Amino acid sequence: ISSGDAARLGRLLDQLHPADIADLMEQVGDKTRHLLLRFWGRDIDGEILSELDESVRQEVIEMLPDDVLSEAVLDLESDDIVDILEDMEEDKKGVVLDALPASERVAVEQALGYPEFSAGRMMQREVVTAPEYWNVGQAIDYLREESENLPEQFYHVILVDPRMRPTGYVTLGKLLSTPRETPMRDATEHSFRTVPVDQDESEVAYAFNQYHLISVPVVDANDRLVGVITIDDAMAVLDDEHEEDMLRLAGVTEESSLSDTAIETTKLRLPWLAVNLATAILASLVIALFEGAIGEIVALAVLMPIVASMGGNAGTQSLTVAVRAIATKDLTGSNVWRVVGRELLVGLLNGLFFAIVMGIVALLWFGSTQLGLVIALAMVVNLAVAALAGILVPVMMEKLGVDPALASGTFVTTVTDVVGFFAFLGLAAVVLL
Amino acid sequence: ISSGDAARLGRLLDQLHPADIADLMEQVGDKTRHLLLRFWGRDIDGEILSELDESVRQEVIEMLPDDVLSEAVLDLESDDIVDILEDMEEDKKGVVLDALPASERVAVEQALGYPEFSAGRMMQREVVTAPEYWNVGQAIDYLREESENLPEQFYHVILVDPRMRPTGYVTLGKLLSTPRETPMRDATEHSFRTVPVDQDESEVAYAFNQYHLISVPVVDANDRLVGVITIDDAMAVLDDEHEEDMLRLAGVTEESSLSDTAIETTKLRLPWLAVNLATAILASLVIALFEGAIGEIVALAVLMPIVASMGGNAGTQSLTVAVRAIATKDLTGSNVWRVVGRELLVGLLNGLFFAIVMGIVALLWFGSTQLGLVIALAMVVNLAVAALAGILVPVMMEKLGVDPALASGTFVTTVTDVVGFFAFLGLAAVVLL
Numbered sequence: 101i102s103s104g105d106a107a108r109l110g111r112l113l114d115q116l117h118p119a120d121i122a123d124l125m126e127q128v129g130d131k132t133r134h135l136l137l138r139f140w141g142r143d144i145d146g147e148i149l150s151e152l153d154e155s156v157r158q159e160v161i162e163m164l165p166d167d168v169l170s171e172a173v174l175d176l177e178s179d180d181i182v183d184i185l186e187d188m189e190e191d192k193k194g195v196v197l198d199a200l201p202a203s204e205r206v207a208v209e210q211a212l213g214y215p216e217f218s219a220g221r222m223m224q225r226e227v228v229t230a231p232e233y234w235n236v237g238q239a240i241d242y243l244r245e246e247s248e249n250l251p252e253q254f255y256h257v258i259l260v261d262p263r264m265r266p267t268g269y270v271t272l273g274k275l276l277s278t279p280r281e282t283p284m285r286d287a288t289e290h291s292f293r294t295v296p297v298d299q300d301e302s303e304v305a306y307a308f309n310q311y312h313l314i315s316v317p318v319v320d321a322n323d324r325l326v327g328v329i330t331i332d333d334a335m336a337v338l339d340d341e342h343e344e345d346m347l348r349l350a351g352v353t354e355e356s357s358l359s360d361t362a363i364e365t366t367k368l369r370l371p372w373l374a375v376n377l378a379t380a381i382l383a384s385l386v387i388a389l390f391e392g393a394i395g396e397i398v399a400l401a402v403l404m405p406i407v408a409s410m411g412g413n414a415g416t417q418s419l420t421v422a423v424r425a426i427a428t429k430d431l432t433g434s435n436v437w438r439v440v441g442r443e444l445l446v447g448l449l450n451g452l453f454f455a456i457v458m459g460i461v462a463l464l465w466f467g468s469t470q471l472g473l474v475i476a477l478a479m480v481v482n483l484a485v486a487a488l489a490g491i492l493v494p495v496m497m498e499k500l501g502v503d504p505a506l507a508s509g510t511f512v513t514t515v516t517d518v519v520g521f522f523a524f525l526g527l528a529a530v531v532l533l
Numbered sequence: 534i535s536s537g538d539a540a541r542l543g544r545l546l547d548q549l550h551p552a553d554i555a556d557l558m559e560q561v562g563d564k565t566r567h568l569l570l571r572f573w574g575r576d577i578d579g580e581i582l583s584e585l586d587e588s589v590r591q592e593v594i595e596m597l598p599d600d601v602l603s604e605a606v607l608d609l610e611s612d613d614i615v616d617i618l619e620d621m622e623e624d625k626k627g628v629v630l631d632a633l634p635a636s637e638r639v640a641v642e643q644a645l646g647y648p649e650f651s652a653g654r655m656m657q658r659e660v661v662t663a664p665e666y667w668n669v670g671q672a673i674d675y676l677r678e679e680s681e682n683l684p685e686q687f688y689h690v691i692l693v694d695p696r697m698r699p700t701g702y703v704t705l706g707k708l709l710s711t712p713r714e715t716p717m718r719d720a721t722e723h724s725f726r727t728v729p730v731d732q733d734e735s736e737v738a739y740a741f742n743q744y745h746l747i748s749v750p751v752v753d754a755n756d757r758l759v760g761v762i763t764i765d766d767a768m769a770v771l772d773d774e775h776e777e778d779m780l781r782l783a784g785v786t787e788e789s790s791l792s793d794t795a796i797e798t799t800k801l802r803l804p805w806l807a808v809n810l811a812t813a814i815l816a817s818l819v820i821a822l823f824e825g826a827i828g829e830i831v832a833l834a835v836l837m838p839i840v841a842s843m844g845g846n847a848g849t850q851s852l853t854v855a856v857r858a859i860a861t862k863d864l865t866g867s868n869v870w871r872v873v874g875r876e877l878l879v880g881l882l883n884g885l886f887f888a889i890v891m892g893i894v895a896l897l898w899f900g901s902t903q904l905g906l907v908i909a910l911a912m913v914v915n916l917a918v919a920a921l922a923g924i925l926v927p928v929m930m931e932k933l934g935v936d937p938a939l940a941s942g943t944f945v946t947t948v949t950d951v952v953g954f955f956a957f958l959g960l961a962a963v964v965l966l
Contacts, residue, residue, distance in 0.1 A: 119743045127868040240709060247710030253747070254706050255688065272705035273687050276673060277680030309772060310552045312765045314686070332745045335768050339742060342775040343857055346782070350853035351846060358858050358868065362878035369850050370883055373843060377887060380842040381894065384835050391831045401827045401834035402820045405841065405950070409813040410806060413784060417802050420783035424776055425791050435560040435791065445795035450806055461814065
């Protein structure tokens with residue numbers, strides 16, 4: 101394809117959805133991407149830019165001539181422009197802002213004034229409103245007159261009072277199926293709710309998912325309408341939040357992408373490995389306490405990772421369920437103690453089961469009843485502790501206002517390693533020596 | 534609240550959104566839930582049932598008298614009824630089906646005929662269609678006449694040919710803002726695409742997210758329109774899929790919920806712990822190979838968990854990124870080797886860094902240059918292997934048609950444990966003895 105036939109390339113790409121072209125640009129290597137941009141860059145669409153991953157997008161934007169860039173951005177909705185501008189360098193930002201019509205420029209600059217990850221950044225400012233005293237016929241006639249200025253996608257007509265405070269909304273389906281003389285106020289939806297402009301985007305996405313919303317009006321501190329958030333943006337945020345939780349649980353702090361270079365990726369992953377090294381050394385210090393016992397009975401060294409590993413796994417199970425439940429607000433003050441009690445019981449039950457299994461394995465392997473007893477006891481202790489740590493650590497993080505997905509994993513495995521080694525080697529030192 | 538004042542309880546609950554009532558019912562204990570149902574159960578709403586978690590829903594349904602149950606279900610859309618019926622016992626299923634009007638009953642039974650987790654189960658059968666030769670005015674008049682029979686939420690009018698094959702759709706916004714005499718065909722959206730009725734629900738959710746769809750027509754094997762899926766259902770599926778991935782990565786196989794009992798939870802978690810026990814014993818067998826070396830130099834037992842733990846963490850980082858990238862289709866045949874190369878490089882770079890750090894720590898701790906050298910070398914080897922395993926294991930699972938999130942974690946940590954212990958103890962046996 102990159103053999104230089106620019107016309108054919110253009111025809112091929114024209115058939116694709118912008119999101120697929122963006123994926124394609126992310127998946128090809130640096131060199132192919134540069135070639136692609138050289139041959140076809142002038143036709144690039146704003147939609148494609150807004151679909152690209154941040155890191156690739158920056159690279160692409162730097163390669164595009166200013167006039168192409170400003171042209172591409174022109175036909176985007178204000179929320180997508182804001183999204184692109186967020187991570188752009190100052191001089192390029194100026195180029196784009198200058199290209200926008202004055203009114204849109206003000207809108208975009210205002211949006212950039214809201215805190216990152218807030219409803220203000222997510223919303224589009226193009227809204228369709230009607231005074232609350234209108235009837236359905238008036239609203240329909242107004243839409244027909246204003247057809248040039250309507251946003252590309254909208255699902256509700258928002259009713260506002262004279263001070264621009266939203267008081268309800270009417271779905272387009274309802275508008276179409278209601279007699280013209282019906283007051284708009286009588287056609288509004290029960291699901292109506294508004295979102296403050298400074299609300300966190302994850303809260304907004306949660307509300308969409310919980311209440312099956314399609315679009316939601318955004319209001320400022322005086323309850324005045326400033327924009328609207330639609331479900332497709334909420335879905336994208338939900339997707340991002342999930343990704344973040346999953347990566348954070350695995351110790352990948354920042355949002356990373358497959359198109360990052362090896363050096364960038366190494367930098368992202370190194371910090372948590374460093375934390376893990378510190379905690380691993382801590383666990384080793386516990387082992388060092390029992391060097392004497394290990395010197396006498398080498399079987400202890402052979403068996404000790406089993407207790408720690410089982411604890412680590414059980415803790416991660418319990419932790420993941422807890423982190424997820426906190427994110428979906430299923431784990432709250434009202435049921436936390438019941439869930440903690442359940443986790444403890446689960447830990448004890450699993451502990452008991454694997455104590456018996458492992459006790460027998462150790463007995464058969466090393467022919468020592470006492471060794472089997474020691475590892476069985478250590479297993480019960482560690483799986484119970486693992487279950488407790490798995491739920492208590494994220495709950496406490498949440499109380500402290502820290503993202504429970506962020507560092508819980510390391511804390512929990514530190515606890516299970518330290519307790520696992522200490523319980524097993526300590527019991528062994530007491531019973532066997 | 535559950536002091537017995539049924540009237541006050543009813544008033545309080547009436548103010549809440551069905552989704553919130555469902556959450557409340559999930560969060561309170563068994564006893565409170567029973568009390569709640571006894572006092573207020575007769576007023577229960579179908580919406581609440583459809584918002585409940587499966588396990589709690591089954592319990593609630595069993596407690597409800599047949600007439601209350603069939604009444605509650607009556608005002609739901611067909612996709613929600615299907616959702617509730619899926620997990621119901623046969624006799625209760627009959628009660629609900631008998632209560633439905635004949636036409637709806639057929640529709641629901643047909644939907645239940647589609648495979649679970651397919652588009653056919655997700656879709657609602659209430660569709661709004663228009664012949665493709667109509668103009669905008671005709672469509673609007675039709676909607677006004679049919680206003681009684683329209684679905685509660687709809688976003689498009691789907692154009693169909695005489696054989697009921699969808700050929701395009703028109704958004705309601707477009708319908709409202711386009712002159713009456715315009716042919717419907719000229720007002721259709723570029724984003725139009727259809728979904729086969731047997732497509733997997735995760736594919737459907739992916740398409741919604743990738744192409745910013747709002748609703749999508751579902752077609753049978755003959756391309757005939759059979760239903761429509763809306764974005765709120767796709768969002769719910771996306772949410773579930775994420776939850777599944779996250780839990781599976783942590784070794785919690787089935788969908789679990791906080792309202793499960795301790796016994797149920799134990800059963801869900803035990804299998805993966807058992808697999809982990811087997812792999813931990815495998816790692817112990819590797820250690821046992823070097824019992825002699827450990828007997829002579831106990832420091833080896835103290836340090837060996839560090840190498841294994843660092844490998845496990847690095848592998849999990851690499852694995853999580855890969856699983857996520859496979860789910861979002863960002864990791865495909867065209868870039869897999871480049872990403873594998875990058876992961877290997879990342880593993881080597883991190884390995885080098887921690888080799889130096891840990892080599893120095895070991896040297897200072899045990900005063901042996903050779904021991905420092907051995908642990909440094911083992912660290913590089915294990916972090917490189919961890920990075921490779923983290924990406925190759927899920928990619929191979931995907932090729933084999935197994936969910937990469939399902940068992941990858943255990944495989945990867947088995948590899949890093951075995952390689953970690955083997956590299957460290959093996960090198961130590963060669964260099965130090």
